[in-house]
Amino acid sequence: MGRVIEKDFAMSRLILGAAVLAFAAACSPADAPTPSASETGPVLSYTDAFIMEPIGARDMTMGGVTLSVEGGDVTLTSASSTSVGTIELHTMAMVEGKMQMRQVEGFDIADGDSLELKRGGNHLMMFDVGEDVVGGETVDITLNFDSNGAPMTLVVEADVRVVGE
Ligand SMILES: [Cu+2]
Structure with a gap:
């Protein structure tokens, strides 16, 4: 039956x-x-990738990007760019009335969620910034992720912005 x-x-x-x-x-x-998510693993997408043009003669700055993931959890573990010497992952928080930045090992993004790296919040901290990072230009940033032990990369095209514009 x-x-x-x-x-x-x-x-x-x-x-x-x-x-x-x-x-x-x-x-x-x-x-x-x-294809179903189980066949392909997590799928990453991004919007609003940017780097602030360094102020004056400084060679450090910050950048950001909004990342979304579908089909699995990922952790952003590092970032690099041919135009930047070192990129660190930073948090920003108010500590006793002062903005304080701290380097972290990674940012977790859960399946279906997004992560916003931006001015005044979690961000990409950049040191030894090259002279090609000027307003109006675009710079590629390679983002490295861990997805359940498997490495993933996403290259984002960041617009170089000028403070006040
Ligand atoms: Cu920072």
């Missing part, structure tokens, strides 16, 4: 599957079926 029901269920799934396929084909013939 149970087997019969199972078979009927499988059959209706098959018909439904065929209908969905036909519909998808009619809508976007060129699109391949989207």
Whole structure:
């Protein structure tokens, strides 16, 4: 008895599957079926990548980016750029009325969540900034992640911004 029901269920799934396929084909013939998250692992995306142009003769500055992840948890562990000597991951918090920055080992991003690195909050701290980091230019930053023990990288194109603009 149970087997019969199972078979009927499988059959209706098959018909439904065929209908969905036909519909998808009619809508976007060129699109391949989207692989499930378990096949691809986490997928990272970003917006608002930026670096502040260093002020005056300074060679240090900060940058930021908004990162989102779908399909798994990741940890941002480090960042680098050919235009910057060293990039550290920093938090910023009020301590006894003063803004205080602290270097951290990483920033966790849970599946479906996003991480905002920005001015006045968690940020990318940059030392030995190159002379090509000037307003209006773009600079590539490579972000390194750990995803359940597996390394992942994401290269973001950061706009160089000028303070006050
Ligand atoms: Cu900092």
